[in-house]
Amino acid sequence: xxxxxxxxxxxxxxxxxxxxVPAFAFSAAQPxxxxxxxxxxxxxxxxxxxxxxxxxxxxxxxxxxxxPYVRKHYGSENxxxxxxxxxxxxxxWVSVISSAFGRQGHLEADEAIAEAKSNGxxxxxxxxxxEDGGMGRxxxxxxxxxxxxxxxxxxxxxxxxxxxxxxxxxxxxxxxTNYVAAALDAGMKGDAIQVAxxxxxxxxxxx
Amino acid sequence: xxxxxxxxxxxxxISLFLIWTTPVSAEETTSGDHVKVxxxxxxxxxxxxxxxxGFYFEVDPKWHVYWRNAGDSGAAPRxxxxxxxxxxxxxxxxxxxxxxxxxxxxLGYEGNVAYLLPITPEAGAExxxxxxxxxxxxxxxxxxxxxxxxxxxxPIGKTANWKSxxxxxxxxxxxxxxxxxxxxxxxxxxxxxxxxxxxxxxxSDATKQATIFPLDADLIAAAEPKVKQVSNGMSxxxxxxxxxxVATTDFVVxxxxxxxxxxxxxxxxxxxxxxxxxxxxxxxxxxxxxxVGGMILNLMPCVFPVLSIKMMGLVQSPASKRLSEAFAxxxxxxxxxxxxxxxxxxxxxxxxxIGWGFQLQSAPVILALITLFWLMALSFSGVFEFGxxxxxxxxxxxxxxxxxxxxxxxxxxxxxxxxxxxxxxxxATLPPTSAMAIFLGLGAGLAAPFVLLCLSPALLRxxxxxxxxxxxxxxxxxxxxxxxxxxxxxxxGRLVGDNGWLIASLxxxxxxxxxxxxxxxSKARRWMAAGIAVIALAAAFTSVITTPASSQKTLxxxxxxxxxxxxxxxxxxxxxxxxxxxxxxxCITCQVNKKLVLDTDPIQALFKENKVLLVRADWTxxxxxxxxxxxxxxxxxxxxxxxxxxxxxxAELLPQLLQAGxxxxxxxxx
Numbered sequence: 086x087x088x089x090x091x092x093x094x095x096x097x098x099x100x101x102x103x104x105x106v107p108a109f110a111f112s113a114a115q116p117x118x119x120x121x122x123x124x125x126x127x128x129x130x131x132x133x134x135x136x137x138x139x140x141x142x143x144x145x146x147x148x149x150x151x152x153p154y155v156r157k158h159y160g161s162e163n164x165x166x167x168x169x170x171x172x173x174x175x176x177x178w179v180s181v182i183s184s185a186f187g188r189q190g191h192l193e194a195d196e197a198i199a200e201a202k203s204n205g206x207x208x209x210x211x212x213x214x215x216e217d218g219g220m221g222r223x224x225x226x227x228x229x230x231x232x233x234x235x236x237x238x239x240x241x242x243x244x245x246x247x248x249x250x251x252x253x254x255x256x257x258x259x260x261x262t263n264y265v266a267a268a269l270d271a272g273m274k275g276d277a278i279q280v281a282x283x284x285x286x287x288x289x290x291x292x
Numbered sequence: 293x294x295x296x297x298x299x300x301x302x303x304x305x306i307s308l309f310l311i312w313t314t315p316v317s318a319e320e321t322t323s324g325d326h327v328k329v330x331x332x333x334x335x336x337x338x339x340x341x342x343x344x345x346g347f348y349f350e351v352d353p354k355w356h357v358y359w360r361n362a363g364d365s366g367a368a369p370r371x372x373x374x375x376x377x378x379x380x381x382x383x384x385x386x387x388x389x390x391x392x393x394x395x396x397x398x399l400g401y402e403g404n405v406a407y408l409l410p411i412t413p414e415a416g417a418e419x420x421x422x423x424x425x426x427x428x429x430x431x432x433x434x435x436x437x438x439x440x441x442x443x444x445x446x447p448i449g450k451t452a453n454w455k456s457x458x459x460x461x462x463x464x465x466x467x468x469x470x471x472x473x474x475x476x477x478x479x480x481x482x483x484x485x486x487x488x489x490x491x492x493x494x495x496s497d498a499t500k501q502a503t504i505f506p507l508d509a510d511l512i513a514a515a516e517p518k519v520k521q522v523s524n525g526m527s528x529x530x531x532x533x534x535x536x537x538v539a540t541t542d543f544v545v546x547x548x549x550x551x552x553x554x555x556x557x558x559x560x561x562x563x564x565x566x567x568x569x570x571x572x573x574x575x576x577x578x579x580x581x582x583x584v585g586g587m588i589l590n591l592m593p594c595v596f597p598v599l600s601i602k603m604m605g606l607v608q609s610p611a612s613k614r615l616s617e618a619f620a621x622x623x624x625x626x627x628x629x630x631x632x633x634x635x636x637x638x639x640x641x642x643x644x645x646i647g648w649g650f651q652l653q654s655a656p657v658i659l660a661l662i663t664l665f666w667l668m669a670l671s672f673s674g675v676f677e678f679g680x681x682x683x684x685x686x687x688x689x690x691x692x693x694x695x696x697x698x699x700x701x702x703x704x705x706x707x708x709x710x711x712x713x714x715x716x717x718x719x720a721t722l723p724p725t726s727a728m729a730i731f732l733g734l735g736a737g738l739a740a741p742f743v744l745l746c747l748s749p750a751l752l753r754x755x756x757x758x759x760x761x762x763x764x765x766x767x768x769x770x771x772x773x774x775x776x777x778x779x780x781x782x783x784x785g786r787l788v789g790d791n792g793w794l795i796a797s798l799x800x801x802x803x804x805x806x807x808x809x810x811x812x813x814s815k816a817r818r819w820m821a822a823g824i825a826v827i828a829l830a831a832a833f834t835s836v837i838t839t840p841a842s843s844q845k846t847l848x849x850x851x852x853x854x855x856x857x858x859x860x861x862x863x864x865x866x867x868x869x870x871x872x873x874x875x876x877x878x879c880i881t882c883q884v885n886k887k888l889v890l891d892t893d894p895i896q897a898l899f900k901e902n903k904v905l906l907v908r909a910d911w912t913x914x915x916x917x918x919x920x921x922x923x924x925x926x927x928x929x930x931x932x933x934x935x936x937x938x939x940x941x942x943a944e945l946l947p948q949l950l951q952a953g954x955x956x957x958x959x960x961x962x
Contacts, residue, residue: 115488115534153437189434227396228365244534251367252427253437282534284509288435289365292394
């Protein structure tokens, strides 16, 4: 019996030592940390994972077609131009829809394919359909648009807003500093990225 | 029918285009979906005096507009202001509320709000006029941006002339605008970057809980902070948005009625990067200290009985068996030291401010140790025998010695003896490999005497021959164990309050009852005994885990103040001498020093005579502020005695084993 007691005691000891540890939360995709692993089915039915993009620069964008701030950048063609400019340079670019079923911006696979066609985006894959919000939560995506730049080693190098002007007015884009472009330009040259983290502005992600 | 998306988009942009480009006729109000905006302004302004006027947003129920820091999403309104006949200052923002959106948090206003604009008529002007372009975002779940233009033209007279309703509304929101921090209820103790993902603000007064909003959205998340009572007030731990290196940041703190601005609060680095005091000491010296410290641990009252009994049992065994026992024991000690050290390093890497002895800051661990020592003491007294069963348990010999090793480490951790403090303190600052070497050095020291005896027949021969005296010795050694149990009960009481005593004592009685029942020949009774033991253990551990940590900080003598870094700094600035006793209920050395030296009448009188500020930093509970303070000395274990002579810049650290003479020497100027 003693051995049983001893065993229980030792188990409690190690258990207690573990729970005594102050809990700390890993908050999402932070610059300097490895990007959260993801595996999501895209609108074309293909499974997309982080590993697929190993060795390449990757931009991950959170998208909600009905969000005024997304429309600021799509209506003005700013986002499409950015996608085209960098995918032409070999950067991969994926857009994620984390809107839950029945909430603003939620799209079924066929709707998502039609949306990509109509808005003229230059994405490296069909929209990633993160209906359960798992990928969004893992990345800590808070707003649309929320932008992440991941380097070929799989480390997040930029997380935050697309640019420095949180107005919904497309007229301000011309005068704004684009953080994603700045991060890609500096990162691909091997330079230090000046601004690695900002507050993403826009609509909340509709989890 | 569904319109093609581009048609919708086109329509949307045409309407936006129209809003921006259509010349807006001079209007004193503007509106958009779910929002109407009007002025709160006097009919006449008073010449030469600053007036606050308001942009009054009337918002549909359940919709909200945002604070200057909108939080996880959303956007603050923007005001582009052109003034003639007056000068304007930046807009002032009444304190917001937290608006949860799924797992995200926004900062804004539920219901109507007035953003306030300070305006001063120019000298000699007869009237003033304003033209403001506004942009705002109004959200329920979905968000709708709004745009508009408002104008205001008013004469300037001798006195301000308000409509009473508007003035009352204006005052209501002006009262909620953060004031300068000088009139604050709370004062900032510290702002510490506790880890890459967390930042902790500590405010003085713990009697009233504050609601705190960060201003820098790029740095700190809007989500509700984790609130905890600490020795010097209340700590609020926020999630960090980024690891951005900034020197200072701002907060707004409110009691729900008024608000204050905490400006330019300096951010301190986490305790993980303290001043490398030990850098001057070579690693080999530290390792030696660790080894010697570990050897001394063998003599501690809780370790000694366990090991001596084990040793006696081995005297007659053949050399080969002794060898394997020695290896198993060493492995147990090293693995446990390695595991505890690894856990400590892991936590350190994550930025948690913890130190050696952190295991004993947890009530379940203390309860587990009480159970363990109680059972060992009972068996030493001969109430029941486990020695034989352990030996005969199917080929479990090595397991037995291994567990003795594990046990030895766990029971030794409270006893930071001489030499150990320096080594452990260094381990907290050294790179992981060197730190681990020190932990293992301690382990090697702890294991060394036992191994030496096992391996050297010459030494073994010197031990007295086994005989009846061993039973007597075993029974005698039960008494230090009983004392240890009493001490641990006291520690538990300090951790969770009076209930701690009750829970643990009930558990102890239940276990004795179970043992008594279990000695019966009847199988049913033995099952019942096992059942009782299991239920008692489960109940005790559950209640200890669910009992909230006791916040009582009863100081044994009123001459000691509780730890408060600001108070210490203040006293030192006033050329007052300060003595800080870093202690913990579970630290035996600390209690001995307290009883024999610090709390004795002559020493207390000496302190009083010299007007020394006495501070007791109680580390019984996990306390980030004290851990950080210890780290500044390059230590992370107790006891530490810090002496700040009047007017000196640096603290002098006293030895871990105090003598009255050492304290007297502090006041004998040579």
